[in-house]
Amino acid sequence: MxxxxxxxxxxxxxxxxxxxxxxxxxxFIFTIGASPGIGRAGPKTYSQLFFGHDLSRQGASESLYGDxxxxxxxxxxxxxxxxxxxxxxxxxxxxxxxxxxxxKIPAPSRExxxxxxxxxxxxxGADGQFDANRYATFRDSLKTNPRxxxxxxxxxxxxxxxxxxxxxxxxxxxxVLPGEIRAQLALADSTWTIAVATADYASFQPDxxxxxxxxxxxxxxxxxxxxxxxxxxxxxxxxxxxxxxxxVSVTAAEVRAYFDENPLRFPKPAEPKxxxxxKAVNLDADFAAVRPQVxxxxxxxRAQRLAAKAAADLTVAIYEQKxxxxxxxxxxxxxxxxxxxxxxxxxxxxxxxxxxxxTPTIVEQALQLGADHPVSDALSGTAGSxxxxxxxxxxxxxxxxxxxxDRVGADFKENERRQRFVEFGRTLRGQLETRLKAGEAxxxxxxxxxxxxxxxxxxxxxxxxxxxQPPKEIEATVLGPLDRLERGQVSDMLxxxxxxxxxxxxxxxxPDLAETSPQFAATQAQLARxxxxxxxxxxxxxxxxxxxxxxxxxxAR
Numbered sequence: 153m154x155x156x157x158x159x160x161x162x163x164x165x166x167x168x169x170x171x172x173x174x175x176x177x178x179x180f181i182f183t184i185g186a187s188p189g190i191g192r193a194g195p196k197t198y199s200q201l202f203f204g205h206d207l208s209r210q211g212a213s214e215s216l217y218g219d220x221x222x223x224x225x226x227x228x229x230x231x232x233x234x235x236x237x238x239x240x241x242x243x244x245x246x247x248x249x250x251x252x253x254x255x256k257i258p259a260p261s262r263e264x265x266x267x268x269x270x271x272x273x274x275x276x277g278a279d280g281q282f283d284a285n286r287y288a289t290f291r292d293s294l295k296t297n298p299r300x301x302x303x304x305x306x307x308x309x310x311x312x313x314x315x316x317x318x319x320x321x322x323x324x325x326x327x328v329l330p331g332e333i334r335a336q337l338a339l340a341d342s343t344w345t346i347a348v349a350t351a352d353y354a355s356f357q358p359d360x361x362x363x364x365x366x367x368x369x370x371x372x373x374x375x376x377x378x379x380x381x382x383x384x385x386x387x388x389x390x391x392x393x394x395x396x397x398x399x400v401s402v403t404a405a406e407v408r409a410y411f412d413e414n415p416l417r418f419p420k421p422a423e424p425k426x427x428x429x430x431k432a433v434n435l436d437a438d439f440a441a442v443r444p445q446v447x448x449x450x451x452x453x454r455a456q457r458l459a460a461k462a463a464a465d466l467t468v469a470i471y472e473q474k475x476x477x478x479x480x481x482x483x484x485x486x487x488x489x490x491x492x493x494x495x496x497x498x499x500x501x502x503x504x505x506x507x508x509x510x511t512p513t514i515v516e517q518a519l520q521l522g523a524d525h526p527v528s529d530a531l532s533g534t535a536g537s538x539x540x541x542x543x544x545x546x547x548x549x550x551x552x553x554x555x556x557x558d559r560v561g562a563d564f565k566e567n568e569r570r571q572r573f574v575e576f577g578r579t580l581r582g583q584l585e586t587r588l589k590a591g592e593a594x595x596x597x598x599x600x601x602x603x604x605x606x607x608x609x610x611x612x613x614x615x616x617x618x619x620x621q622p623p624k625e626i627e628a629t630v631l632g633p634l635d636r637l638e639r640g641q642v643s644d645m646l647x648x649x650x651x652x653x654x655x656x657x658x659x660x661x662x663p664d665l666a667e668t669s670p671q672f673a674a675t676q677a678q679l680a681r682x683x684x685x686x687x688x689x690x691x692x693x694x695x696x697x698x699x700x701x702x703x704x705x706x707x708a709r
Contacts, residue, residue: 201703202243203250217242222308229273244692247699248315255321260313265306268313322688326680333676334665339635341663341671345616348630349584349598349609349654351577351645356607358572360565370564371553377563378556383498385543386518387477389491391462392536396455402447410450411439417449418442456536463530463537466491470527477526477541498546509534577645577652580609584642584654594642594656609654616659630655 200207207213220242260268269275270282277283371378411418415438439446469475475482486493496518499505504515510533517528521542528540553560580601587597598609617623622631633643633655643655663671 200700202699203246205246216246219308219311220245222305223312226272226274226308227312229276243696243700245311245315247692247695248318249311251695252314252318255318257314257317257321259310264313265309268309268316319688322691326684328676328679328683330667333672333679336679337663337665337671337675340620340675341618343616343618343659343661344634344657345614345659346630346634347594347611347613347656347658348626349594349611349656351580351602351607351609351652351654353573353607353650353652356569356573356576358569360568360572362561362564367560367564368553370567371556371560374563375550378559379548379550381500381502381548383500383503383546384519384521385496385498385546386521387493387495387541387543388538389463389466389486389493389541390536390538391459393452393455393459394536396458396462397451399458400451400454402450402454407443407447407450408439411442411446418446456532459536460530460532463539466539467527467530478543493541495543498544514538514540573652574645574647576606577647577654581642581644581654584656588640588642588656594658598654613658627653629653 199209205216207216217239221238223245224238224241275282275287277286418438419442470482470485473481473485475485496508497505501515501519504510510518514531514533517531518540521528521540522545523542526542530537530539583601584594584597587600588594592600595611595613598611602609614623614626617626619631619634627648629646629648630653633646634657637643637655637657637660639657639660641657643653646653646655663669666672
């Protein structure tokens with residue numbers, strides 16, 4: 153098998169992951185802020201040296217981050233979504249190779265590469281083992297992708313093997329205290345039997361009188377909530393698509409072609425009774441049944457195009473004539489072209505005037521207008537197109553209590569209600585603990601401590617489970633306090649947006665915590681690996697940080 157892998161890599165690795173690397177490189181070129189050639193030209197460029205690599209040079213950044221992306225793809229079998237992760241890995245990879253050079257770690261042999269390749273995630277099957285069929289499929293895909301050379305792949309794989317050997321040197325003993333092992337065992341391998349009592353927040357409606365002095369204090373403490381941000385006032389010229397329908401004409405052939413291109417948009421009306429459920433599809437009959445709708449849709453689409461063209465022509469004319477909105481020349485231009493300017497009251501992102509049927513894109517464009525950019529591009533909406541004109545920008549201001557009294561009053565009541573709910577939870581927990589210590593069952597205790605207008609505690613019991621394998625129906629919030637609870641104890645009330653939860657531990661069976669147990673040894677090895685990995689990452693991050701700090705960007709010319 154290993155010989156076969158070697159031969160395959162030697163003969164077929166000329167074009168591995170070409171598309172992946174090409175796409176990745178393009179994105180990375182634009183993420184390296186120091187790269188020259190993007191943005192305004194200046195008299196000087198700046199270099200950022202990193203272990204002999206100039207990160208400001210386009211070729212260097214392509215090679216560094218491209219190799220990192222390919223390395224991740226080969227090792228893991230998938231590409232990270234965040235390019236920042238690959239960038240960070242790329243820097244650590246270069247630092248590790250520099251350290252490997254200092255320690256004189258040799259390049260791997262062909263046998264070493266073959267063994268390494270056999271364990272790559274890119275070629276692992278569903279069982280996690282090397283999959284010859286998966287590799288064969290990958291090899292076939294190389295024939296149509298001639299963008300990478302065998303040397304590129306060999307370099308990345310050889311560097312990865314050297315980095316792996318360096319990591320083994322940096323591993324260290326991985327010391328873990330016995331107490332940490334027992335704590336992890338008790339948390340992960342204990343068998344829990346719990347019940348959860350839920351109080352519905354919506355049904356908690358205490359009487360909350362609003363005293364004027366308390367309301368004033370609340371407003372003073374939370375005034376930032378009611379600060380009104382800058383608002384933009386705009387005018388606009390609208391081109392509704394309906395105004396252009398009269399100028400649109402369509403032929404019967406165009407209507408039929410439009411239907412054939414979009415048959416799913418025009419389902420024919422349902423028949424009262426299907427004469428034959430297995431009747432073959434008849435496109436001619438289907439078209440005849442919906443022809444008026446198809447024709448209207450085609451006309452509307454073309455009318456929208458005409459509206460968009462008219463709006464674009466308006467922006468071009470304003471630009472060519474160097475017109476400024478709300479000047480006599482601008483007003484004369486609108487009058488000559490019989491255009492009506494409509495006004496919109498000043499607004500901000502969170503308070504768009506009601507009845508304004510604008511898409512989020514149009515709203516965002518309006519908010520970006522200002523004295524230095526008073527005219528928008530032609531914008532398409534749901535009913536046509538329009539052009540926006542900046543009128544004014546009002547500064548932010550702090551309204552007085554009287555202006556926002558209703559909002560402040562509602563927020564004050566909700567804040568008080570939430571605090572009362574927390575106090576209600578503390579009281580319930582104390583009552584539950586008293587009854588549980590007296591030997592009362594949890595469900596009976598929960599029923600006894602709530603009554604009248606208070607929210608009822610609804611109890612649900614769960615089958616026994618391990619912390620690392622909880623039932624799917626258990627909320628993650630419930631698992632949080634388990635590491636602080638023992639058998640017979642009940643948690644504080646856990647608050648979510650719409651309820652309060654009490655977790656009661658009916659039973660807890662701890663695993664064997666003796667240092668001679670197999671679980672203890674396995675957990676010790678696992679924690680040691682995690683400790684080593686964390687320390688190794690911190691070490692490499694420190695090396696990267698020091699090198700970047702040591703070689704601050706300097707003028708190259």
